[in-house]
Amino acid sequence: MRHIISILLENESGALSRVSGLFSARGYNIESLTVAPTEDASLSRMTIVTTGSDDVIEQITKQLNKLVDVVKVVDLSEAPHIERELMLIKVRATGKDREEMKRMADIFRGRIIDVTESSYTIELTGSGDKLDAFIEALDRAVILETVRTGASGIARGERVLRV
């Protein structure tokens, strides 16, 4: 089962490697991992997308909690939550493709953020599925480059993850 785990951790050098090292040492999967400081600069917020049985996920959260730099861990998948991922995609935009690319970006509510005579760079935000769908909708030959951030997640409603 896919789980999205949110972690608050001390914003200290090496904290990220403790988390990623834990996953590799214990053989857990990481589908994606995002991390950046929060509004409180002493803390970082990390979102990890992982897969595993309930037992494995229980161990992952326990092992994460055991890391001295980790302040709080929440499995967002246990309750309603929102997740978003950002993709930047550079596509060939020449001839009749140029108009088509613009239309596709609009349909997916993407924004063209860089333009050359032969290419567009499109910014697209959404769930991972939506970004996948956009890629699927394009002719592979026009895709020059993609970069995705991995998912960031937050709980719906009043639930908050903070110190």
Add this chain to the structure above:
Amino acid sequence: MEITGAEIVVRCLQAEGVECVFGYPGGAVLFIYDELFKQDKVRHVLVRHEQGAAHAADGYSRSSHRTGVCLVTSGPGVTNAVTGIATAYMDSIPMVVITGQVPTHAIGQDAFQEVDAVGITRPCVKHNFLVKDVRELARTIRKAFFLAASGRPGPVLVDIPKDVTTAKCAFEYPDAVPMRSYNPVTKGHPGQVKKAAQLVLEAERPMIYTGGGVVLANAAPALTRLVKLLGFPATSTLMGLGGFSGTDPQFLGMLGMHGTYEANMAMQHCDVLLAIGARFDDRVIGNPAHFGSVPRKIIHIDIDPSSISKRVKVDVPIVGNVADVLDELVRQIEPLAGRIDQKALNSWWAQIELWKARDCLRYDRASPIIKPQLVIEKLYEVTKGDAFVTSDVGQHQMWAAQFYKFDRPRRWINSGGLGTMGFGLPAAMGVQLANPGATVACVTGEASFMMCTQELSTCKQYRLPIKIVNLNNRYMGMVRQWQQFFHGNRYSESYMDALPDFVRLAEAYGHIGMRIEKPADVEPALREAFKRTDDLVLLDFLTDQTENVYPMVPGGKGMSEMILAEEL
């Protein structure tokens, strides 16, 4: 007044009440060594290899409940210590490791004797620090000592670049270092303890299974009260021996891969299992699916939530300090002890007596060649069961665990989790230094012993009167045993063709060596050796090369699927 980082390190050690530091100097720690030289509160013990420093600090801690400290230089100093750090980590031993590092401006430049100490040790420490600012030094060392000894203990490493040891700042040692991210629990959840008490009282075929957590939490008295109150059978892991009296009739012996028949059978067939400070590891329960194929209720007390339901699903988890939880459990059970179903308990004991009657540890006492088990039995007699016994890893370790009956905790010192050959002698040094005047025996085998032999020199320097019991079968015995059982008697590289003369080896280091070749000489030799209370004596027992450790649960098998001696 401002003082240097090097002086701060030493002042911190003094403030922590550290009596003994095990270490080895080198370029990156020269200023710290200079400060050690100028004072006499903290004693430095010079080992011959950094692995020895870590094991000695570890043995010091295990036998004294104090935090072990070692000090090594950068680069190879750190990498040599890693085996010892990992050993302490696997057995949850509180230890602070101070490592030198190249100057901050040289970090990442592939400088001479540079290694990423924090990176290399990250998977085998509870936590580690690189101190880049001298103003953080005292606070970081305080944190290291706090982390090492609290919660589930473990080694903590503090990496100090050389320029930080020369930089100056004012010294203040903080009393407390609150960390918002680190709040280990102590008291167990009252509701869970109550549930556990009820389950225990309803049991018909109960079993108490204890581990190293009992020793680490100093919970032996509480455990003893509970076991006596309940009248239930009890067993212990390799790490927990001495947590409950090894000579008590309620004790079924060690369980696990080389546990007794009765302990393993009772584990497998009990209906309520009370697991205390133990973690159901592969050397204990064997195949978890086989273990789980029998219905039973499991209560698990452990300070580390991640140890609970890791390999085996439990019914009543209790996270907390083992000593506190046991006290509370005794308090709750005491007034209700009359509810224990004595009839069911009696028939359970009758079943256990039948298992005991298999006499699973018997061996050929009439053998004309020295049986290793005989040596341990005689060691037990000669030391009146009251020695500190360290061991290395292999057959000799299992025989020591089976045949030396530990009545008290912190007397049995061995590398359980990591299984580190070479642990025994340096650990014994730490034990002897923590317990001056005590009887310390190191049970070893010739292969393990040769992994840290150089520490004989340290023993000479500090006049450590350790008695080394070398069960010399000219094989890596446990490897040979597996090859005999599972690899068609193909003894691939498990025989050592060119062993030293251990008697002369001991003598070369200025110690006494004795070779014992006949069973009748075993006891007199031990008596003579232990009479020499000021000398290190290496006893080289030439033992039966073909002897195996029984019972044995083969890897991947269930606990009740033991190979017994008579079955071969």
